[in-house]
Amino acid sequence: MKLYFDPVTVNCRKVLAGLDLIGAAYSEEKVDYFGGGHKSPEYTAINPNQSLPALIDDGFTVWESNAILQYAADKQGNTSAYPTDLKTRTDVNRWLLWESNQWFPTCYIWLVENVVKPILGDKPDEKTLADATPKFHQLAAIIDSTVATQPWLCAQEPTIADIAVAAPMHLHPWQKLPLGDHPNLVSWMGRVEALPSWKKTDPVPLLGLS
Ligand SMILES: N[C@@H](CCC(=O)N[C@@H](CS)C(=O)NCC(=O)O)C(=O)O
Structure with missing residues (x-):
């Protein structure tokens, strides 16, 4: 999984902390929020909302920070961070x-x-x-x-x-x-x-x- 993020933003901090709680492994691709990196053509092709964060896993793209956490927790099988009951x-x-x-x-x-x-x-x-x-x-x-x-x-x-x-x-x-x-x-x-x-x-x- 590759995470596109800038650690200073709220929703990226959410995902960074959540992925750590889940124990999910991922590679990092930093996008400069204050420099407008989230509006670049390259990033817009990943997340057409032009907002951070986004995740790509084996060609599958997920945007929306909460959806990223749900996906990562289920992939990891962490039923403490995301219970299945x-x-x-x-x-x-x-x-x-x-x-x-x-x-x-x-x-x-x-x-x-x-x-x-x-x-x-x-x-x-x-x-x-x-x-x-x-x-x-x-x-x-x-x-x-x-x-x-x-x-x-x-x-x-x-x-x-x-x-x-x-x-x-x-x-x-x-x-x-x-x-x-x-x-x-x-x-x-x-x-x-x-x-x-x-x-x-x-x-x-x-x-x-x-
Ligand atoms: N509902 C989205 C919101 C994402 C969002 O608004 N991210 C902010 C950073 S926390 C952003 O990139 N905003 C775009 C902008 O300010 O131009 C999510 O949870 O991922």
């Missing part, structure tokens, strides 16, 4: 879909306003953040109540759902996500951050954040 698997799939269509777009607003804009010398738009705040709390409360009574989102061990749902918050101290009302979520995030797979894929030094 029907209800647990459906629960993992549910969180992956929720992350992609609800959680990521919401957390991304804090990433853009409080991390990307300052890196580019721009100021955060406080109204954009204020407008998004009720939705953030609604979604964060769903995670918070889930991990109030169990250590991980879906099982007794971390799964690809934990990695995927943690990824949009991966720079939370710099994103300045309003986490104060969600103590169980904060404890769960601490457990994710203690995972070796998460620590190994920390993009903070690459981004020059401190």
